[in-house]
Structure formats: C-alpha cells, structure tokens
Amino acid sequence: MIKPSETSVSLETLVSLCKRRGFVFPAADIYGGINGVYDFGPLGTLMKKNIRKAWLTSLENKWGSVVELEGSLLAPEAVWKASGHVEGFHDPMIDCKNCKHRYRADDTDLSKGCPHCGKNDWTEVRNFNMMFKTQLGALEGASSTCYLRPETAQAIFVNFKNVLSTCRVKVPFGIAQAGKSFRNEITPKQFLFRMREFEQMEIEWFCKPETSNDFLQQWIDHRLAFYKAIGISSEKIRVREHTKDELAHYAARCVDVEYLFPFGWKEIEGIAHRGAFDLTQHSNHSGKDLAVFDEETKESYMPHVVEASVGTDRLFLTLLYDSYFEDEVEGEKRIVLKIDPTIAPITAAFMPLVKKLSEPVEKLYHAAKRAGLSVQVDDSGASIGKRYRRQDEIGTPFCITYDFESEQDHCVTVRHRDTTKQERIAIEKLMDYLHSHLTKGTRNA
Numbered sequence: 001m002i003k004p005s006e007t008s009v010s011l012e013t014l015v016s017l018c019k020r021r022g023f024v025f026p027a028a029d030i031y032g033g034i035n036g037v038y039d040f041g042p043l044g045t046l047m048k049k050n051i052r053k054a055w056l057t058s059l060e061n062k063w064g065s066v067v068e069l070e071g072s073l074l075a076p077e078a079v080w081k082a083s084g085h086v087e088g089f090h091d092p093m094i095d096c097k098n099c100k101h102r103y104r105a106d107d108t109d110l111s112k113g114c115p116h117c118g119k120n121d122w123t124e125v126r127n128f129n130m131m132f133k134t135q136l137g138a139l140e141g142a143s144s145t146c147y148l149r150p151e152t153a154q155a156i157f158v159n160f161k162n163v164l165s166t167c168r169v170k171v172p173f174g175i176a177q178a179g180k181s182f183r184n185e186i187t188p189k190q191f192l193f194r195m196r197e198f199e200q201m202e203i204e205w206f207c208k209p210e211t212s213n214d215f216l217q218q219w220i221d222h223r224l225a226f227y228k229a230i231g232i233s234s235e236k237i238r239v240r241e242h243t244k245d246e247l248a249h250y251a252a253r254c255v256d257v258e259y260l261f262p263f264g265w266k267e268i269e270g271i272a273h274r275g276a277f278d279l280t281q282h283s284n285h286s287g288k289d290l291a292v293f294d295e296e297t298k299e300s301y302m303p304h305v306v307e308a309s310v311g312t313d314r315l316f317l318t319l320l321y322d323s324y325f326e327d328e329v330e331g332e333k334r335i336v337l338k339i340d341p342t343i344a345p346i347t348a349a350f351m352p353l354v355k356k357l358s359e360p361v362e363k364l365y366h367a368a369k370r371a372g373l374s375v376q377v378d379d380s381g382a383s384i385g386k387r388y389r390r391q392d393e394i395g396t397p398f399c400i401t402y403d404f405e406s407e408q409d410h411c412v413t414v415r416h417r418d419t420t421k422q423e424r425i426a427i428e429k430l431m432d433y434l435h436s437h438l439t440k441g442t443r444n445a
C-alpha cells in the first residue's frame, strides 16, 4: 500500500538526489564548484527540454500568433543604456568590515550583526550593478564595451521591426524566447532558485494600447492554466499583485506567479504590463522608428507590451519539490518523483525479466526511440522491484517488463509509477499507449 508523504522534502535532499541521479551537478565540480552556477546532467537536460516544449505549446492562443527568437547573449552597451539596466540594474550591497563577507543590504537583518561572524561593523551601503561587463575584441573603450544579457527580453524588443517585416505577423502577436541570462548576484542561494547564470522563458506580447489591460488579465489566466496542465499542486500556486512601490520603473501593473517552497512563497513567473516603455526607449536611443502603422485608423502608434517571464530553473526546482514523495510499497520505502509524464525525463524503462530476454527488449527500445520517445533499458541483474525503485526515483511513469510469457502472448507488463498497478498490454499497441499518456499529460497516470 502507498502512504502519501507527510513531510516536505529538504533542499539538501533534493540537491543530493539531483547529483546522485544526474539531474544537476555543481559547475566545474572536479575543481570544487563555482558559486551560483550549475551544470545540468543527462536527466536534467532531458527534463529541461520537456519543460521548454510544454511552455512553448502552452503559449498557443486564439488571439494571435507566437513566433520564436534566439537572440544573442552579448549585446552592446547602447542596448542596456536604452533599457535602463546600466543606470538602474543594481542591488544594494554591504560588507562586514570584520570578516569581509558581503551581503545584500535589503536581504539581511543588519541590526542582528553579520550572519557569518556576528560582529556589527558595516561599511556604507553601495549600489552594485549586477550585469557582467566585458570587451569585444582587443580594443578597449566605450565602443567595444558589451554585457552578457541580464534578461532575454531586450533581444525581442530590439528585433521587433525585423520580425514584423519578415514574418507575416501583425499586432497582436507574441515573440517567445527561451535562453540564458546572467546576473552577478551578490548572494546566490537556494540551489537553482537564485543563480548567476540561469535560463528564462519569456514571451513579449505586442498589442494595441487600448487592449493591453484586457490582455494582461487574459495572459495571467492563460499562464495559470499552464501550471495546472503540468500537474503542479494548485494549492501551492498563487498570484500576487505588485504593490505600487514594488513596481519596476517600466511597469504599469505586474503580478508574480508564486509557488510555496519550503522557504516561503517565491516567484517563478512574472507577468507585467510594460506599456510602450521598451519600444519607445529603443526608438529614441537608436533613432529607428519602432512604431506600427494602423491600416484602419491610418495612424502610427507604439504597441503596448504584456510580458510573461518564467525562470526555467525555478520551474525545474518547483517541479522537483512538487513531485517528490516518500512512501512505502510492499513494506519497502521508496522515493518517487510524481512528475507529469510530459515533463518526466524518461517516459518508459524497458526491462527484460532475465538477461537472456534482452534481445526482444532491445527491439522494443529501438522502436520506441524511432517513435520519438525518451526511453531507457535496465537489463541489470537486479530484482524487478529494485529496478522499479530506481526508475521511481527519477520519475519514470512507466516500467515495461518483458518476461517468458511475452514470448507466447506478445504482451508486456506495464507498471505505473504512482499507483504501482500493473497491466498487460499487447506489444503492437504499446507505442500508441505510451503516446496517449504523453498527450494527455495527467499526473497519476
């Protein structure tokens, strides 16, 4: 019998699971790691691909088209001056004079003294710009200064006219982009939650100014449906409206989609009404007119932008937290990741009951690969129970066992991760069966 887990998992447990099973490694691990930077291992890479795919699919809507962009990671200083990042993208920083540890002044209780050494002897608070600055080529100087992008959005704004004039799209439409961003965080923390190199999945939705408030609300609802569709517990997801003094300089209205982590409600996606701020700024700074001509009114106007920006790694961490359970199966403890089948890194694991049945299992494996499924073979000599347990721990929804009977009845045993129930399925129907669970995408399959 399965007993649902009562306790919520600790961050340490997740970090260790991620490393043990090849989801996430510390970057440059053999050299001792690097603070706030991580590498994604084979399973983590598969899962991230699935997250991106689910996100992109979820952007489809009945209001207008969505096209994709892959912008550069480097951009010249001019872009970041126009966007406001050179001037305003900083965190308040403070140092302990005694032990030289550095903190974010807005994130530390200064009256309690240094969290590291306990002394209460602080420097002044200084602004620390979080962008990574570098030089292009061998010549130093303002013209060669560029930055690793601190957000993916600017590449979209800068390319707005290029996309509009080449892609047969018209307002309203969206440009979506998934890619890396870089922020030199003073204090990276909570594993994948606050990193210095991270991934964003953003859509910028361009629309007529008078429609922007309605679109903002529609996008909030649309984005919430996504979290439900990928099986995240609805009681752990909430929308939080930004207060007036929290609003970014460009935003007319902004909400955070938050998840209840063990360390509190934290943002996993930001949805903002950016108005005409970005396109206006880039028009003014570049001298290129980014306004759009309205065929009906015969007037030019600057489109408004609704942005929905997901932290891919935060969503990855959310999915791990939300799907991690410890329970008991036939008197034995197990760890199980009840990840939605569409997100799970491996959809099915094929297992010959004994080694000498490996050949037909290899055939099934290759057929599944050709059918575009992410699958594995476990033909180790371990007991079936033990092999099940290994797959449970990485969230594989289906284990498929080929036994002696399979030779006669041309069926295999499909064992379900969440319920541990088993059923016999005809081999000729197996690929359709697996695909149907991937399109349904329901947890507890």
Ligand SMILES: [Zn+2]
Residues within 6 Å of the ligand: 096, 097, 098, 099, 100, 101, 114, 115, 116, 117, 118, 119
């Ligand atoms: Zn100190």
